[in-house]
Amino acid sequence: MLLKDKVCVVVGAASLRSIGFGVVDLFVEHGAKVVAVDLAMNDATLADMKTAIEARLQRSVLLDGLQCDISQPEACDQLVRDVVQRHGAIDCLVNSAGIVKSTSLLDISFQELDLMLQVNLKGAFHLCQSVLKAFVAQRSGNIVNVSSLAAQRGGGLVGGAHYAASKGGVLSLTRTIAREFGHLGIRANAICPAMIDTPMLDGLSPERLNDIVEAIPLKRIGTTRELAGACLFLASELSGFVTGATIDVNGGTHIH
Ligand SMILES: NC(=O)c1ccc[n+]([C@@H]2O[C@H](COP(=O)([O-])OP(=O)(O)OC[C@H]3O[C@@H](n4cnc5c(N)ncnc54)[C@H](O)[C@@H]3O)[C@@H](O)[C@H]2O)c1
Numbered sequence: 001m002l003l004k005d006k007v008c009v010v011v012g013a014a015s016l017r018s019i020g021f022g023v024v025d026l027f028v029e030h031g032a033k034v035v036a037v038d039l040a041m042n043d044a045t046l047a048d049m050k051t052a053i054e055a056r057l058q059r060s061v062l063l064d065g066l067q068c069d070i071s072q073p074e075a076c077d078q079l080v081r082d083v084v085q086r087h088g089a090i091d092c093l094v095n096s097a098g099i100v101k102s103t104s105l106l107d108i109s110f111q112e113l114d115l116m117l118q119v120n121l122k123g124a125f126h127l128c129q130s131v132l133k134a135f136v137a138q139r140s141g142n143i144v145n146v147s148s149l150a151a152q153r154g155g156g157l158v159g160g161a162h163y164a165a166s167k168g169g170v171l172s173l174t175r176t177i178a179r180e181f182g183h184l185g186i187r188a189n190a191i192c193p194a195m196i197d198t199p200m201l202d203g204l205s206p207e208r209l210n211d212i213v214e215a216i217p218l219k220r221i222g223t224t225r226e227l228a229g230a231c232l233f234l235a236s237e238l239s240g241f242v243t244g245a246t247i248d249v250n251g252g253t254h255i256h
Helices: 019-029 043-057 073-087 110-138 161-184 206-214 224-235
Strands: 007-011 033-038 064-067 092-095 141-146 186-193 246-249
Touching: 007 019, 007 073, 019 033, 019 043, 019 092, 019 224, 033 043, 033 073, 043 064, 064 073, 073 110, 092 110, 092 224, 110 141, 110 161, 110 186, 141 161, 141 224, 161 186, 186 224, 224 246
Parallel strands: 007 033, 007 092, 033 064, 092 141, 141 186, 186 246
Antiparallel strands: none
């Protein structure tokens, strides 16, 4: 058990097909006290998540859930207060919340750009700022931000320029946190996924998906569990000397 009794907040976890849920599932398996968070979190969703994990692990598990819109700074502060009140501390934040649009650059409206940045970049910023207040008081803590291949290769296989720009901001934010808070024992790392089997890929036609998979060295799309494995490494002491790093989970799609 790599996260025994660690309090881990996983944001972006309301869909059973999401990366966030894959992280929740693996972290619970490794003994963490997990708080699953999402804009769309509710009692029914939380119950479904718990049932799915218990069926797989063949044992009963504890799972906490909270609703939060990360684009609202007050909501992020409230989330952190609620978690600390319920669990006494926060050991790790995994931020996997995000939205995607594939609109081409000249067609992106002000409103669409604003929403993309509001959720993906400012949301990550608010969340990190809120949790860092608790981490500074604790003199410990660990952040894992889910960015994207789009931030590295100049646009996504799915997302447009606004998505890529928002995810590039998440990389810069993560590296800055690592540099600014490292002396307190606080770590921050990013993961850049590509082509992980979640609702985010639902918009791709079978032909387009085929073409993309043909160009992936491993010749397949990835699973949420494979992405969760990288999060587990970064959240655990296995990666104790790793901070400011970016881990690619992309089947070799982008090798640099
Ligand atoms: N699936 C991929 O191949 C892929 C590739 C690159 C990056 N990513 C990134 O991985 C992360 C997870 O995506 P996913 O593939 O699991 O898709 P997903 O749509 O299943 O998960 C995203 C979750 O974020 C939640 N969310 C959206 N806005 C929110 C808000 N304002 N506050 C709180 N929660 C909010 C959604 O409700 C959803 O449950 C995203 O940041 C995405 O950009 C995914």
